[in-house]
Amino acid sequence: MGYLRCVITCVILALFFVWTGSGKSVFQWMRPDNFDEIMDRMTTVTEENCRSKPRHEIEFPSETVAQRPRYNMLLTSAIYSNRSQLLHMHNMALNRAHFYSFIYQRLNRSVDFNFQPGLMYLYMSATADVTASQGFINGSAIFYDNHCYYPNWYNKILDFNKTTPLFGPRAWREDDYAETTNYLREPTNRTVDIHDYGTGWNSNYSSQAYKTAPWYPLWLPDLTGNQDSLTKFTYAVGIKFSNETGKFIDNEFVAIPYFGPPQPGINDNEENSPSLPVKWTKPYFDCGRSNKWIVTASAPVVEYMPRYSDFIHLRRPRTVAVSAMDIEFERIDINPCPISDGNPEPNYFAGTARCKPSTMCEVIHGFGFRRGGYQCVCKPGYYYPWWHDGPFLGLEIEQATGAEYDVGFECLQVEELMVPPNEMPSFVERKRRSASLQDRFLDLISPSDSSPRVSPTEALSDSESTRQKRSTPRKVKKLVAKRSAIKSIRERMQERRFIPRYQGEKRFMRHKRDLFDQELYARMEKILYRKQNTNKGNCRTKPDYELFLPGDAGYGAERQFEGEARTALRLSHFLCDFLQNIDEYEEFGSVRGDKRLNETHILGEVLANVMSNFKILGSGAFFDRYKFRMSPPENNTDPRFVHGITREFFGPFAYTHTAADTDGTEKFRAVDYAGFKAPYTQQRWFRDMKARWQTNFEGLEQYTAKPMVRSDPNGTSLVRWEHYPLRYFAPKYEHGEWLRPTFKCDGMVDEWVVTYVAPFFGMNPLKTRLEFHGVVTVDVKLDFLELRQCPGDYSVANAFKNTARCHFKSQYCLPLPLQTPTQRYLRGAYKCECRQGYEYPFNDLSWFFDGQMMEEEYNKMLRGEPNRYDTLKCRIAGASSVTISWLLLSLSFFLYLWNRS
Numbered sequence: 001m002g003y004l005r006c007v008i009t010c011v012i013l014a015l016f017f018v019w020t021g022s023g024k025s026v027f028q029w030m031r032p033d034n035f036d037e038i039m040d041r042m043t044t045v046t047e048e049n050c051r052s053k054p055r056h057e058i059e060f061p062s063e064t065v066a067q068r069p070r071y072n073m074l075l076t077s078a079i080y081s082n083r084s085q086l087l088h089m090h091n092m093a094l095n096r097a098h099f100y101s102f103i104y105q106r107l108n109r110s111v112d113f114n115f116q117p118g119l120m121y122l123y124m125s126a127t128a129d130v131t132a133s134q135g136f137i138n139g140s141a142i143f144y145d146n147h148c149y150y151p152n153w154y155n156k157i158l159d160f161n162k163t164t165p166l167f168g169p170r171a172w173r174e175d176d177y178a179e180t181t182n183y184l185r186e187p188t189n190r191t192v193d194i195h196d197y198g199t200g201w202n203s204n205y206s207s208q209a210y211k212t213a214p215w216y217p218l219w220l221p222d223l224t225g226n227q228d229s230l231t232k233f234t235y236a237v238g239i240k241f242s243n244e245t246g247k248f249i250d251n252e253f254v255a256i257p258y259f260g261p262p263q264p265g266i267n268d269n270e271e272n273s274p275s276l277p278v279k280w281t282k283p284y285f286d287c288g289r290s291n292k293w294i295v296t297a298s299a300p301v302v303e304y305m306p307r308y309s310d311f312i313h314l315r316r317p318r319t320v321a322v323s324a325m326d327i328e329f330e331r332i333d334i335n336p337c338p339i340s341d342g343n344p345e346p347n348y349f350a351g352t353a354r355c356k357p358s359t360m361c362e363v364i365h366g367f368g369f370r371r372g373g374y375q376c377v378c379k380p381g382y383y384y385p386w387w388h389d390g391p392f393l394g395l396e397i398e399q400a401t402g403a404e405y406d407v408g409f410e411c412l413q414v415e416e417l418m419v420p421p422n423e424m425p426s427f428v429e430r431k432r433r434s435a436s437l438q439d440r441f442l443d444l445i446s447p448s449d450s451s452p453r454v455s456p457t458e459a460l461s462d463s464e465s466t467r468q469k470r471s472t473p474r475k476v477k478k479l480v481a482k483r484s485a486i487k488s489i490r491e492r493m494q495e496r497r498f499i500p501r502y503q504g505e506k507r508f509m510r511h512k513r514d515l516f517d518q519e520l521y522a523r524m525e526k527i528l529y530r531k532q533n534t535n536k537g538n539c540r541t542k543p544d545y546e547l548f549l550p551g552d553a554g555y556g557a558e559r560q561f562e563g564e565a566r567t568a569l570r571l572s573h574f575l576c577d578f579l580q581n582i583d584e585y586e587e588f589g590s591v592r593g594d595k596r597l598n599e600t601h602i603l604g605e606v607l608a609n610v611m612s613n614f615k616i617l618g619s620g621a622f623f624d625r626y627k628f629r630m631s632p633p634e635n636n637t638d639p640r641f642v643h644g645i646t647r648e649f650f651g652p653f654a655y656t657h658t659a660a661d662t663d664g665t666e667k668f669r670a671v672d673y674a675g676f677k678a679p680y681t682q683q684r685w686f687r688d689m690k691a692r693w694q695t696n697f698e699g700l701e702q703y704t705a706k707p708m709v710r711s712d713p714n715g716t717s718l719v720r721w722e723h724y725p726l727r728y729f730a731p732k733y734e735h736g737e738w739l740r741p742t743f744k745c746d747g748m749v750d751e752w753v754v755t756y757v758a759p760f761f762g763m764n765p766l767k768t769r770l771e772f773h774g775v776v777t778v779d780v781k782l783d784f785l786e787l788r789q790c791p792g793d794y795s796v797a798n799a800f801k802n803t804a805r806c807h808f809k810s811q812y813c814l815p816l817p818l819q820t821p822t823q824r825y826l827r828g829a830y831k832c833e834c835r836q837g838y839e840y841p842f843n844d845l846s847w848f849f850d851g852q853m854m855e856e857e858y859n860k861m862l863r864g865e866p867n868r869y870d871t872l873k874c875r876i877a878g879a880s881s882v883t884i885s886w887l888l889l890s891l892s893f894f895l896y897l898w899n900r901s
């Protein structure tokens, strides 16, 4: 019935349009483009019909995700915030690949079999990937190939050398708005479903016919025996173990070699080179599972296979599993601008922006797969018309009708551009007497004083600027006076779009202080001096207080290093889940429950944190005193050990060992902090965290995991785990703490770092209440932190705010990332753009002044060298458009003639 009604309505509407003759819509100027094509394909695939669709209909071309982070470009090219999610997924996929490769090869003897990660370890690890990375990762999985997984939790019904067919636990953040416990009916984002993909009727993801496993053929099945050197890489990590407080078992590092994900060579620049450790899939519809369009980052887990066999000659390193991180396609930013330097090929959505020819397209971050994520800024040599302040927003253009688009969104041409001077012209210098140099200079360069294009509100609002008043022609003033009779200026300002001069500036904000602060500038010099002059060689000779920077010198770390911090948070979430839910005495029918954590597990976890992310120089998991419990000795009769032995200290800490660069091996090392004489629990960062969380757990979030496990070794069906659902309390990102920048002069890291510390919690021995069990840390190299020198609010704890050398009367300041991704803790990461009513005066294909140039010229000026600092200003938009005057002139002449006749 509904269908019929729809047809009738359509016919009537069509007739109506034919009759009124307006069949052409006002939005017809927007031609269909690649975005519409993808949008159409996206909406035609649904949960119900996806099973019957051929593979190419439930996949998008790989170019729809442009600029995917590639392992071997991470250190050479800048990764912007529109790719930080993908970068984090990339690193987490690699993280899991390293961990499982390490742990299976390290615990490869048959006596270690029971110490390997158990069933819930795998489930909880995947859960933690998802819960700790909200906004970054939607799903996490590890998929084993056919008969490559030795389950140590079926030891009652399977021989230890037996494998399972496919096994693939995958965690996915569930939309829990309809759950009975969720009375607010809002998704909490804290519920995770974990399913074993190797079970049930539709479980053969190794088959060609299985359409929703595009990560499988990227790595598996691994038959490339002769290419092993290309696709596997031997890592050697060095570990210093400790078995009692204050002592290491051996003072030398034990080298542990293992095969892991490949390492690309320097010249491997292909998009899909076989030696990349992380590969991306095309966007695909996750049919029958999450029923979302997703993109997966995948990395290989390598093991020496077959692990338990008498036929040693058959063994070889083999890719046995894929670790996979998923994100929803809709959350990935697209770049609709035309192909350019910052937007290289291939990009499926290139050129879908609708900027006019006099403007340039700039991408706006954080839009995801949506139209309008761009703005059109004037090309060099053009300026905004006075009725429009600032860039034309893509969102506004996308809403414009054909008529609006035809007349608007254009910039006007600047006339009489100058060639940038090499240094200050001497004639300007001579003129310097009483008035400010800038005024003189502006007088010199603006050809006509009567500038009809100064925005009237701009001129009036800046009442101190006599210069601007002088330049406002009488006609404009009259116009303003007339208009303000109808609407006050304030009202009209509210209607206008407001361009802040720095992040956080509000409309009508008053400044007691200048936007450039001499005192802060001097302080910045001191901070940078200390940073530059402390190094590995001299740090031991310096007093302790010189190994710190003030806390506000680490401003921005919590935003810029969120991915790194969430790596630590993941380990904290995993430990919370494990320590709160695992009881080592539990047995579930044929399935053995997980046993206690092994030292090697945690060592592997912190090593993987460091090895998978080049920004992380060190990572540790520090257990509180007597909180790390070990399994009791075999055939235990000693009553003291009934509940296991606890170690007084256990603090595995992994770091990048830079000194070994020369011999190429053993780049990563780990030590157990328990072996040091000074206990880490006395350190400030540990004590502070403990003081906060020892008795008060207010604010911790409760997470829910719903594990579904296989019913038998062959994976016949999926059943609920004995404990269903699992709940645990864990910290949020905000519960962790960023410490001030520190030079870690400990003979291990020996670098300037900022450290993130996150707590983790277990149960007390009676399992009645939560208990603080320790902290997880990551040390991120300070050099990757970008300074924010633009003016900031008084409440912003940023040591570098208000130190940008822009000329704020005519310019405003915007952050501009430096082009050196590995060395960013430097001055000049900003640009000075011309304010409304001013224009860029030089003819050098730019439209802003670069911060590094401003700093350089300013320093030259301070040193008394020849410089052009005083010329780096915008001039009042002043070139008059003679054409209009000519028109008026001829019109009045014509009228005059006509009147006379």
Ligand SMILES: *[C@@H]1O[C@H](CO)[C@@H](O)[C@H](O)[C@H]1NC(C)=O
Binding pocket: 105, 108, 109, 110, 257, 258, 304, 307
């Ligand atoms: C375990 O791994 C080491 C190092 O890879 C190797 O030398 C050893 O033979 C392996 N042992 C077993 C039982 O596979």
Ligand SMILES: *[C@@H]1O[C@H](CO)[C@@H](O)[C@H](O)[C@H]1NC(C)=O
Binding pocket: 135, 187, 188, 189
């Ligand atoms: C859950 O995630 C969505 C999407 O990221 C977000 O908009 C929403 O605010 C989150 N909800 C909570 C309670 O955090």
Ligand SMILES: *[C@@H]1O[C@H](CO)[C@@H](O)[C@H](O)[C@H]1NC(C)=O
Binding pocket: 243, 244, 249
């Ligand atoms: C630690 O290891 C050393 C060397 O293997 C051994 O002599 C010592 O007894 C061990 N200590 C403990 C407490 O097990």
Ligand SMILES: *[C@@H]1O[C@H](CO)[C@@H](O)[C@H](O)[C@H]1NC(C)=O
Binding pocket: 159, 161, 162, 308, 309, 310
């Ligand atoms: C597994 O181990 C048993 C003895 O423990 C042996 O008889 C059998 O051949 C082994 N199977 C494989 C596939 O190695």
Ligand SMILES: *[C@@H]1O[C@H](CO)[C@@H](O)[C@H](O)[C@H]1NC(C)=O
Binding pocket: 066, 067, 080, 081, 082, 083, 333, 334, 335, 342, 343, 344, 363
């Ligand atoms: C991300 O932002 C940078 C700089 O703003 C830009 O060059 C790049 O093209 C953007 N990438 C995407 C995919 O939007």
Ligand SMILES: *[C@@H]1O[C@H](CO)[C@@H](O)[C@H](O)[C@H]1NC(C)=O
Binding pocket: 107, 112, 115, 596, 597, 598, 599, 600, 629, 630, 631
């Ligand atoms: C960890 O595993 C090793 C075997 O590799 C074992 O000797 C050790 O006792 C285990 N530690 C704990 C705490 O279970």
Ligand SMILES: *[C@@H]1O[C@H](CO)[C@@H](O)[C@H](O)[C@H]1NC(C)=O
Binding pocket: 634, 635
């Ligand atoms: C533990 O007991 C079993 C059987 O009682 C015995 O075979 C085994 O050798 C004992 N292990 C140790 C370490 O004493």
Ligand SMILES: *[C@@H]1O[C@H](CO)[C@@H](O)[C@H](O)[C@H]1NC(C)=O
Binding pocket: 712, 713, 714
């Ligand atoms: C699993 O499948 C194999 C072959 O399909 C069969 O021989 C075996 O008995 C099955 N095992 C169980 C526990 O059902």
